[in-house]
Amino acid sequence: GQNIDQPTEMTATEGAIVQINCTYQTSGFNGLFWYQQHAGEAPTFLSYNVLDGLEEKGRFSSFLSRSKGYSYLLLKELQMKDSASYLCAVRDSNYQLIWGAGTKLIIKP
Amino acid sequence: IAGITQAPTSQILAAGRRMTLRCTQDMRHNAMYWYRQDLGLGLRLIHYSNTAGTTGKGEVPDGYSVSRANTDDFPLTLASAVPSQTSVYFCASSDSPDRVDGYTFGSGTRLTVV
Numbered sequence: 637g638q639n640i641d642q643p644t645e646m647t648a649t650e651g652a653i654v655q656i657n658c659t660y661q662t663s664g665f666n667g668l669f670w671y672q673q674h675a676g677e678a679p680t681f682l683s684y685n686v687l688d689g690l691e692e693k694g695r696f697s698s699f700l701s702r703s704k705g706y707s708y709l710l711l712k713e714l715q716m717k718d719s720a721s722y723l724c725a726v727r728d729s730n731y732q733l734i735w736g737a738g739t740k741l742i743i744k745p
Numbered sequence: 746i747a748g749i750t751q752a753p754t755s756q757i758l759a760a761g762r763r764m765t766l767r768c769t770q771d772m773r774h775n776a777m778y779w780y781r782q783d784l785g786l787g788l789r790l791i792h793y794s795n796t797a798g799t800t801g802k803g804e805v806p807d808g809y810s811v812s813r814a815n816t817d818d819f820p821l822t823l824a825s826a827v828p829s830q831t832s833v834y835f836c837a838s839s840d841s842p843d844r845v846d847g848y849t850f851g852s853g854t855r856l857t858v859v
Contacts, residue, residue, distance in 0.1 A: 644785075666843065667845065669847045671847070679850050680850070725788075732803070733788075734787075737786055738787065
C-alpha cells in the first residue's frame, strides 16, 4: 500500500529553526509537495521537489532523498504566523497526490 | 471571483438526505478534484476529473458522485447522506496533473450529517 508518515505535532520557539520530516512509500514517484494549512483554512502550496537535494525559498527550504523515501521541510526564523499544519504529499505513478496526515506546528513566544 | 469558490461554507444535513456541494473555478484549469479531510487522516481523494467530460474514482468514492459538464464546475453529490460522511470537503484544481506548483484549493465545506 501507499503510505506517508509525518510527526503528528511539533513545538518550537519563535525565532528558532524547526525541521519537519516526511517519509513515504508510494507506487511510483513524480514529485513531492509541501503545503501549509492554517486552522479552518485551505491548504496552500509551499514547495515542490522532484530531484534529490535542497530547494530554498526564503525562510522555507525543502529537501528530498528519493533513494531513502525521505523529505524534510525546514523553517527558519520562526514567526507566530507559522503556527499551522504542514502537509507532505507525493505524486504517484498515476499523477495522483497521496497525502500525509499533516504535522501541527505550535510556535511559542 | 478569483480562484475556486465552494458552496455552502457549512451545512448540517439529516441522514438520508441528498446534498450537492458546489465547486466553481475561474482559472480555466483542466483538472479538478474533490477531497475529504478528517482529523488525524490525510486528505483523501473522492473523485477527480482530468478534463471536462471525464471523471474518475479516487480512494474513497462510495456514496459520492460527480459530473463535469464544463471546465468551470465540478459538483459533488451525496445521494443519501450518512453520519460517516461528516467531514470537511475541499475542491481543488490544477492546470494539468503534472504541474510543479500543485493544486489550488477552495476554502472548503464543513458538512455535518446527523
